Amino acid sequence: KAGVTQTPRYLIKTRGQQVTLSCSPISGHRSVSWYQQTPGQGLQFLFEYFSETQRNKGNFPGRFSGRQFSNSRSEMNVSTLELGDSALYLCASSLQGMASGIYEQYFGPGTRLTVT
């Protein structure tokens, strides 16, 4: 079974631009979560989508947004990029249904975003 895929793997953008990152979950997984990883702040939760609905959101400004499509693929968008947005953005998928409990996530390789 194919793992979580993320595209692109590397991206260089300029301050003020916007960017869209894509994530394809493991087949059959309906939950997709996004995390930001930086040396200073570590791994921080951005948001989680399940069945095209945002179910949970971390403490990030409104410049960070996401969506999920009917095939469970997800995109995240960052508008008006700042230097501090340079990070590794990780996507994770989970089989988890609405009534299930244990939360086991499978991570993709990440998209390395550099803002100059």
Add this chain to the structure above:
Amino acid sequence: GNSVTQMEGPVTLSEEAFLTINCTYTATGYPSLFWYVQYPGEGLQLLLKATKADDKGSNKGFEATYRKETTSFHLEKGSVQVSDSAVYFCALSGNQAGTALIFGKGTTLSVSS
């Protein structure tokens, strides 16, 4: 709120040495606990997990026991290999659908031959 504290590295060991990476947590209720590993240039891989008190998670020679009385989930391995060199993250999540993973800062392990 919920949080995870783990020892910061780097941890430098010789091959076949014993490894311990400490992890403690603060959480309401009864979270699930995880150890993830990140190899250079890669995403996170689930190493092991425990979902209730006194559970022991194990995988690839690594072990960790969910200790509710000490709110700890220390990672151990009896004999490390060079290939174990990576960054290790302790994490917790609530057991409700949609709950986010909360990670520790990560511990870099470097094993030399």
